[in-house]
Amino acid sequence: MFSEFGASESIGVILFCLVLFFIFKRWWPALVTLIVAVPGGMLLNEWIKVLVHRHRPFVDGSFVDWSGYSFASGHTIGATLLYGQLALFIVPAIKSRRWRVLTLATAGVFVLLVGFSRIALGAHYLTDVLAAIFFGMIWLALCVFAGRPMRRLRAPVPIATGGAPEVASLVVPIEAVGAPTPIAPRPSLSEGGRAVPRS
DSSP, X not given: OGGGGGSHHHHHHHHHHHHHHHHHHTOHHHHHHHHHHHHHHHHHXXXXXXXXXXXXXXXXXXXXXXXXXXXXXXXXXXXXXXXXXXHHHHGXXXXXXXXXXXXXXXXXXXXXXXXXXXXXXXXXXXXXXHHHHHHHHHHHHHHHHXXXXXXXXXXXXXXXXXXXXXXXXXXXXXXXXXXXXXOOOOOEEOTXXXXXXXX
């Protein structure tokens, strides 16, 4: 039962819903990060399976699909990538530290349930599951690091405007930073020495 949380069908359905939601909201950086992190990491794991070429613990079974190789666990790395990435999306928006910890713990519980259910079914060794969790976390960390420049381009920055007793603050896109600031014309002086603003 818990193994289904990491099945490719379940992950595909959740990914499809998230992609539609991000497109509707026009959250393009989050959409790119999601696609690279989850399907990209799962494809990388398939390459590792072929490279290591490790066989399953048992040659047959009535509860699991025995096709493919054992190292590393595809269900486990899929769960690690999907629920880990969801937690990374959600945690920055949560102000309460308690709810942040609860969100991360929930994602971790889902991953562990998927991983150890694969061991209980006889589909993987313990090292297959641990390696999948490790590879998944490393891949997520790389995706977070690589996505920083893209997120910075979308981040608003505060700038101060003068000309008033109090300082006003405007939030503008970061692309506007560095644009030339228009210079106000200097007032001309009349014969009496008083400043007369130019029209």
